[in-house]
Amino acid sequence: MKNILEVKNLQKSYSDFVLGPISTHFPGGVIIGLIGENGAGKTTFIKSLLGIIQSEGSIQIFGRDMNEEAREIKEDIGVVLDNSFFPEVMTANDIHKIMKNLYKNWDPGLFFSYLDKFSLPRNKAIKTLSKGMRKKLEIATSLAHHPKFLILDEPTSGLDPIVRKEVLDLFLDFIQDEEHTILLSTHITSDLEHIADYILFLDKGHIVLEETRDDIMDNYGILKCGIEEFSSIKKEDVIRFLKNKYGYEILVKNSQVLKKKYPKMILDKITLEELMVLLVKGCVL
Amino acid sequence: MKGLILKDFLLIKGNARHILLFLVAFGLIALQGNDFLYFVPAFISMMMFMTTFSYDEYNKWDAYAVTLSLEKKDVVLSKYVGSILLLIVALLGTFLIAFLVGMVNQNFDFEKTLFLLLGCGGSILFIQAILYPLFIKFGVEKGRIGLFVGIFLGSFFIGFVLQNVSLSIPESVVVFLKQYLPWLLGIGLWIVLILSYEIAKRIYLKKEF
Numbered sequence: 001m002k003n004i005l006e007v008k009n010l011q012k013s014y015s016d017f018v019l020g021p022i023s024t025h026f027p028g029g030v031i032i033g034l035i036g037e038n039g040a041g042k043t044t045f046i047k048s049l050l051g052i053i054q055s056e057g058s059i060q061i062f063g064r065d066m067n068e069e070a071r072e073i074k075e076d077i078g079v080v081l082d083n084s085f086f087p088e089v090m091t092a093n094d095i096h097k098i099m100k101n102l103y104k105n106w107d108p109g110l111f112f113s114y115l116d117k118f119s120l121p122r123n124k125a126i127k128t129l130s131k132g133m134r135k136k137l138e139i140a141t142s143l144a145h146h147p148k149f150l151i152l153d154e155p156t157s158g159l160d161p162i163v164r165k166e167v168l169d170l171f172l173d174f175i176q177d178e179e180h181t182i183l184l185s186t187h188i189t190s191d192l193e194h195i196a197d198y199i200l201f202l203d204k205g206h207i208v209l210e211e212t213r214d215d216i217m218d219n220y221g222i223l224k225c226g227i228e229e230f231s232s233i234k235k236e237d238v239i240r241f242l243k244n245k246y247g248y249e250i251l252v253k254n255s256q257v258l259k260k261k262y263p264k265m266i267l268d269k270i271t272l273e274e275l276m277v278l279l280v281k282g283c284v285l
Numbered sequence: 286m287k288g289l290i291l292k293d294f295l296l297i298k299g300n301a302r303h304i305l306l307f308l309v310a311f312g313l314i315a316l317q318g319n320d321f322l323y324f325v326p327a328f329i330s331m332m333m334f335m336t337t338f339s340y341d342e343y344n345k346w347d348a349y350a351v352t353l354s355l356e357k358k359d360v361v362l363s364k365y366v367g368s369i370l371l372l373i374v375a376l377l378g379t380f381l382i383a384f385l386v387g388m389v390n391q392n393f394d395f396e397k398t399l400f401l402l403l404g405c406g407g408s409i410l411f412i413q414a415i416l417y418p419l420f421i422k423f424g425v426e427k428g429r430i431g432l433f434v435g436i437f438l439g440s441f442f443i444g445f446v447l448q449n450v451s452l453s454i455p456e457s458v459v460v461f462l463k464q465y466l467p468w469l470l471g472i473g474l475w476i477v478l479i480l481s482y483e484i485a486k487r488i489y490l491k492k493e494f
Contacts, residue, residue, distance in 0.1 A: 053494070087292075
């Protein structure tokens, strides 16, 4: 399948932080979950992709170079950023008037149908909207020009569970079209367990894990054991481990094989959150 | 770019009632016949357009803007085009008021009004040409401070030169200037505007949000 996103040696350096070099690629028609703790480089990665900040390396979206064809590429991208949008004295109607002059494919019917679906007012200033409503307006705006690729930085942060569910359902609707792709960064890893196809995990500016969600859920696991049993585990089976007052939690791969290898130990399925904690905070044997 | 210009005008529209009220008050005061007042609407247009920079900065608009289907340089160009359009509206409005006041007082002087308004417009454009690269580089607040510091240092320098250097301008130059000064100022202003836009554009293209 053709890659929708291809990044080669992407690097961005600050005095106190370096992102990359990152090289990765993803096919179209999937949801890519970008995870990592605060300051891991998720937003820097997204900003680099979109040209909000300047970085080294090559970025291709839809097989086209972002340095050369940014405007044409952006025609087919919908974006939600964590903390920037239209000036908050503007209304949804104002946004419509502006966007129809910026996008060839701006669809007023679709935009207003999203407003109605989310019960968003057309003539109220953004500043009067709740955080959830504002986020829904940002998402409606990002979808109304029929983009093929959605790039979303923390679109569900700060939303209550009901609104989050609505938003995630909207993403699932969007992805029903096989040409559509979503890159979604979030702290709320449980969201991704339901919808993501790929997980891209960043830590300290580097990719520490890049696999399909199914592979992660099927292959990784947490082996739980006491101090004595821990010493019997072979070094090559331990990816990371954490010691707590009840014993050890060990991140392992090939969990089905290890289940047979260590039959007396408890082997639990892993959540993305546990995986994140163990990979970031866990020790190497 | 049309969408970007529209965005700034929609931002300004929020103050429309105040502006209308102001124009009525302005028209009434202008009836007294003070020429200085003709500078005011153009000045207000400049101040109003400056608020769009503040709104953009406060809402981190630029980070979002550069993700939209547009060229980065369009964001800068739209500021120049938008403020010139608003200035033209202000000058036309002032001309209309001046005409009406002139009709009421039966002393309308077309040539004088035209020169006054062109002078006002030129001065405002010059200030904007200085301000916009500063706003884009340093932000609105620091840009304003930079302007005041610039005016202070510039005035100090000119005052120093005038006091300490004896300038003798040949008669032929004075005659030439009397004849062509408006044209020279117009061309000079155009060059300053283009330079200002090019500088602002370069700053913006390198800027990160």
